[in-house]
Amino acid sequence: MKKRGWQRRTRRRPHRDSLVGLALLLPCLVVVLLFFAYPLIGVFVRSVSDPAPGISNYVEIFSSRAFRNILRLTVEVSLLTTVGCLVLGFPVAWYITTLEKRRAQLFLVLSTAPLWVAILARLYAWTVILGRRGLINDSLAVMGLVQEPLDLLFNTRAILIGMIHVMLPFMILVLYSSMKGVDESLVESADSLGARPRQTFVRIYLPLISPGLIAGSLLVLIMSMGFFILPAVLGGGGDITIPIYVQTQIRLFKWGIASAMSMILLIVTLALFALLTKVFDPKSVVVGGSRR
Amino acid sequence: MSKSIPSTESRSLQPSTGARIEIRGVRHSFGDVLVLDEFDLTVEPGEFLTLLGPSGSGKTTLLRIVGGLTIPDEGSVIVGGVDMTLLPARERGMGFVFQNYALFPHMTVQDNVAFPLQIRGISSDQIDRDVERALDLVNLQGLGARLPRELSGGQQQRVSLARALVFNPAVVLMDEPLGSLDKRLRQYLQNSIRLLQKEIGFTAVYVTHDQEEAFAMSDRIVVMHGGTVRQLGVPETVYRSPTEHFVADFVGDINEIEGVLRESGHGLVIEIAEGNTLMVPPYLSRSLREGDRVLCGIRPEMVLIQEEPMGSPRLQATVELVSFHGNSYRILSRLRDGRRFIVESSSSLSAPAEGSTVWLHWDEEQTIVLIPPDGQP
Numbered sequence: 001m002k003k004r005g006w007q008r009r010t011r012r013r014p015h016r017d018s019l020v021g022l023a024l025l026l027p028c029l030v031v032v033l034l035f036f037a038y039p040l041i042g043v044f045v046r047s048v049s050d051p052a053p054g055i056s057n058y059v060e061i062f063s064s065r066a067f068r069n070i071l072r073l074t075v076e077v078s079l080l081t082t083v084g085c086l087v088l089g090f091p092v093a094w095y096i097t098t099l100e101k102r103r104a105q106l107f108l109v110l111s112t113a114p115l116w117v118a119i120l121a122r123l124y125a126w127t128v129i130l131g132r133r134g135l136i137n138d139s140l141a142v143m144g145l146v147q148e149p150l151d152l153l154f155n156t157r158a159i160l161i162g163m164i165h166v167m168l169p170f171m172i173l174v175l176y177s178s179m180k181g182v183d184e185s186l187v188e189s190a191d192s193l194g195a196r197p198r199q200t201f202v203r204i205y206l207p208l209i210s211p212g213l214i215a216g217s218l219l220v221l222i223m224s225m226g227f228f229i230l231p232a233v234l235g236g237g238g239d240i241t242i243p244i245y246v247q248t249q250i251r252l253f254k255w256g257i258a259s260a261m262s263m264i265l266l267i268v269t270l271a272l273f274a275l276l277t278k279v280f281d282p283k284s285v286v287v288g289g290s291r292r
Numbered sequence: 293m294s295k296s297i298p299s300t301e302s303r304s305l306q307p308s309t310g311a312r313i314e315i316r317g318v319r320h321s322f323g324d325v326l327v328l329d330e331f332d333l334t335v336e337p338g339e340f341l342t343l344l345g346p347s348g349s350g351k352t353t354l355l356r357i358v359g360g361l362t363i364p365d366e367g368s369v370i371v372g373g374v375d376m377t378l379l380p381a382r383e384r385g386m387g388f389v390f391q392n393y394a395l396f397p398h399m400t401v402q403d404n405v406a407f408p409l410q411i412r413g414i415s416s417d418q419i420d421r422d423v424e425r426a427l428d429l430v431n432l433q434g435l436g437a438r439l440p441r442e443l444s445g446g447q448q449q450r451v452s453l454a455r456a457l458v459f460n461p462a463v464v465l466m467d468e469p470l471g472s473l474d475k476r477l478r479q480y481l482q483n484s485i486r487l488l489q490k491e492i493g494f495t496a497v498y499v500t501h502d503q504e505e506a507f508a509m510s511d512r513i514v515v516m517h518g519g520t521v522r523q524l525g526v527p528e529t530v531y532r533s534p535t536e537h538f539v540a541d542f543v544g545d546i547n548e549i550e551g552v553l554r555e556s557g558h559g560l561v562i563e564i565a566e567g568n569t570l571m572v573p574p575y576l577s578r579s580l581r582e583g584d585r586v587l588c589g590i591r592p593e594m595v596l597i598q599e600e601p602m603g604s605p606r607l608q609a610t611v612e613l614v615s616f617h618g619n620s621y622r623i624l625s626r627l628r629d630g631r632r633f634i635v636e637s638s639s640s641l642s643a644p645a646e647g648s649t650v651w652l653h654w655d656e657e658q659t660i661v662l663i664p665p666d667g668q669p
Contacts, residue, residue, distance in 0.1 A: 185390045192381045193385075
């Protein structure tokens with residue numbers, strides 16, 4: 001009898017394990033459903049019902065030339081930010097992997113230090129640096145390099161500078177961890193088999209860190225797409241991105257348009273996500289590299 | 293493509309002549325730790341030479357220096373008459389097999405083996421033929437489309453070997469390539485590697501800390517310790533006539549008995565326990581004097597166990613434990629002075645009973661006579 005009871009218990013265990021798993025998942029599930037899924041559905045419903053049922057909000061948005069500019073600016077700035085972070089972050093992350101442990105930790109802390117300072121403080125610091133009577137313009141004027149102060153602030157370029165500045169630490173962290181995971185003997189092996197550094201880099205190193213490249217790019221891209229405060233502070237009057245546009249519509253109590261716009265932002269972001277994962281699929285990189 | 297890579301002509305995996313490797317006065321340290329000290333070694337063309345030593349003996353560092361993965365602080369490496377000391381690994385054209393296989397995880401077996409050929413700009417038809425032949429050679433026909441992670445450890449190491457051989461290197465360097473495989477597979481691959489090496493004729497330098505592996509595969513063995521050569525010789529010599537205590541102990545089990553030199557009627561003899569005397573080996577006769585202490589080593593399998601005393605030298609012992617190992621018994625016994633003494637005898641002979649008193653005999657000439665590690669002769 002005793003033995004049977006024990007057997008029954010072990011046989012039941014998979015079921016019980018899944019119950020335990022569900023119980024552990026529950027708090028998080030409740031939060032996600034309550035504070036994410038429910039509002040999202042609400043936003044969608046509002047976008048097709050306010051002020052009148054139908055897709056009039058979407059029609060209005062897509063027929064407007066201004067909106068197309070807003071969409072293009074949002075995507076352009078986000079993509080350029082991603083590229084900028086890749087170009088600037090790659091060498092830094094790589095350099096840190098070559099350091100011995102203690103120095104590497106110091107450099108990682110230093111490169112992520114900006115994250116400790118409140119974002120608004122950092123953005124207003126940029127207005128001080130880039131302004132018409134700011135650090136750069138004053139220095140240039142003192143050196144006699146410019147007659148008129150340059151327009152560095154309140155334009156798309158200023159948004160880009162700020163955006164890259166804010167996103168770079170994330171890119172460096174993600175790239176660093178994937179580069180740190182590359183087995184050094186693979187690089188040595190390519191070397192011993194006769195590959196020149198460029199060949200080793202393209203055919204061995206890049207494919208091996210491609211998961212990190214994808215993850216870092218997606219992280220930066222998605223965060224950039226939805227960034228509100230930065231374009232609002234550093235951008236000029238014409239630099240309206242989707243989040244800023246949504247905020248203006250809400251101020252005008254145009255909830256329907258704002259909701260439709262948010263849905264579009266979500267869809268565009270997901271589309272870019274899908275596109276990037278497809279283009280940078282590790283397998284496709286590999287096949288492209290090693291088969292003729 | 294690049295002029296500096298020793299060219300691979302259109303033929304492939306045909307018997308090549310190995311290159312001579314000369315290592316001259318190589319010295320290398322990591323920080324304050326000296327890992328190689330004034331190291332000299334010549335590896336003959338087509339020879340299979342093993343660097344044997346415990347971890348930290350500098351054997352892997354030496355291999356990496358030969359392969360160009362580490363640049364030595366001092367000294368030079370000359371391969372096939374060319375000074376390669378400062379040449380990067382990619383221009384040396386040597387095959388290097390890593391302990392962890394170092395297969396490119398994102399490439400198929402086919403692409404891994406093709407990699408060194410593609411780098412050399414060889415036509416794709418030729419590459420296909422060469423890769424197929426290399427995979428044939430290591431018995432991996434038909435697995436070209438697999439990814440490394442879909443193979444077993446032994447198969448992965450064979451891919452790594454095929455990749456190191458496919459471009460016909462005159463020198464192949466192997467860093468504990470079988471270290472993480474189980475015993476049976478290791479023996480199988482030891483034989484495969486050795487047969488391939490004899491067939492193709494490349495010069496092989498092999499690193500291991502496993503003395504049996506070193507014995508089984510090598511033409512010659514270099515026993516290393518503390519960054520220097522402790523003994524260089526064919527496996528039988530290293531095993532039977534080690535020149536120092538470290539080597540004797542590292543390459544196999546050994547029973548140690550202290551001895552003192554005494555003058556007998558006809559010259560010096562070594563006196564050991566129980567009134568036995570051993571003759572002084574000729575190569576030591578000039579350096580030893582009366583009263584000097586020596587260590588006499590007796591390998592377990594050289595001992596004959598008998599119930600009655602027969603001839604000399606002989607020692608009386610009590611059997612403590614008999615363990616059966618298939619082809620042999622290992623008999624743990626204790627001498628009258630309390631020392632342990634291990635005997636290995638063929639399992640075709642009957643084993644003595646535990647607790648019984650036996651006599652241990654051995655051939656006087658097979659005694660390994662060593663100068664003690666601490667004392668001066």
